[in-house]
Amino acid sequence: MGQLEGRTAVVTGGGTGIGLAAAVRLAAEGAHVFITGRREAELDKAVEAIGPERATAVAGDISDPADLDRLYDAVRARGRGLDVLFANAGTASFATLEEITEEHVDRIFGVNVRGTVFTVQKALPLLNDRASVILNSSVRADDGVAAFGAYAASKAAIRSFARTWANELKDRGVRVNAISPGTIDTPGLDAVVATRGTPDVPDASAVAGPPLAKAQFAEAVPLGRIGRADEVADAVAFLASEQSSFVLGANLYVDGGENQL
Template sequence: MTSRLTGKTAVITGGATGIGLASAQRFIEEGAFVFIFGRRQEALDKALATLGPNARAIQGSVSDMADLDKLYAAVKSERGTLDIVLANSGTGAPLKLGEITVEHCDEVLDTNIKGTVFTVQKALPLMGKGGSIILTGSSAGTTGAPGFSLYSASKAAVRNLARTWAEDLKGTGIRVNVLSPGPTATELAKAALGEEGMKAFGAANPLQRMADPAELGAVAAFLASSDSSFMTASEVAVDGGLAQI
């Protein structure tokens, strides 16, 4: 394992499970110190037991400004500066057009758009030249997904945030890119789909399987490192080809 992230400090929202946890593990393996952020204390505690001494956990929600302030105050207090932000928190549930509620709309947009915006904006005072911002998109942001109109639209918005922010960040030395997963065998997917559902969902892409979260973590580490130093405003699809053909 290379040590591309030695001495770097990272924040990962939604970092207690799934892609966030796999990315935290990979970042630490490559030398980073990681703050994971999430809503469920039990999941954070379990993740910390896996991640070891080079991780800290902060409980909170990306849609709560006071919680984000608490996160970045902890980063500043212990580390002083911040090099990497992986804005990974997201939510979505199936509701077809005609069934969408105001509550559903608020939940999805507050987490996936508002949460992404302020996760990044509040991090900027701690970041400088060489910083990397990674936004978690989705293949659904390109293709759409039946019954997931708000989720799909929010992920399309995340893609456009990176395009716009790359312009806003000119001259800072901070890059911003999107990591867009397709079908991924996270704990949530396993619980929602079951074994047969996982097989069916995985078969829909050219590689005919679900991604392992570690495969997403590997690409996140690439985007976090100087190996991707000439990339900004880009989207890296890690979707088995699902949204590409």
């Protein structure tokens, strides 16, 4: 039996990358995992990979409250409440202070902040005793990477929410913690670094496409490489399980020492 046998989990942004790896890991520990994301084809592939007996896909955008309602209606219909929530979905793109637009700020904060707030709020009636809520922050909340200000600020907000919500929900026996991944090799990373090299990015000449960008990122990591999604998933599984029963309001860095050394 796994550490989460018989439990119910929700993973937002569960179709690819860190979300998919976390869904696979939680299911391997025995949980039935509800995954959501905007791309239905990716969700279908994820369910096939995990197994339909262990995963249910509900397509949707966390920035749309109606989509969140549909997600939690599906969880409610299963009749077992919710034991693990990994609020993982997010979006990122580059823009300097000079180039930031209203649309850029609204998109980043609409998904990363507003979407996360209502992902957790709408889950509250379903959370079982001793449930675990895990928020996906980022090491970028701690550094000053140029042209990444809106994203970094949105992830700093996530870290702050983890502390506040841990305090608010502790009397229900619900633990809230955050993880802060470093540079992780995912399709999302490819998409972000691909934007560097477009006319919209002032320091585009610094990066010559995804392969070079990844090599440059790796140079900044003490372990000498960027991380894997399954390594972040292991941290999620730890925070989801009773192994972390005395961990509350914490921020677990999974960054190869990038922001630690």
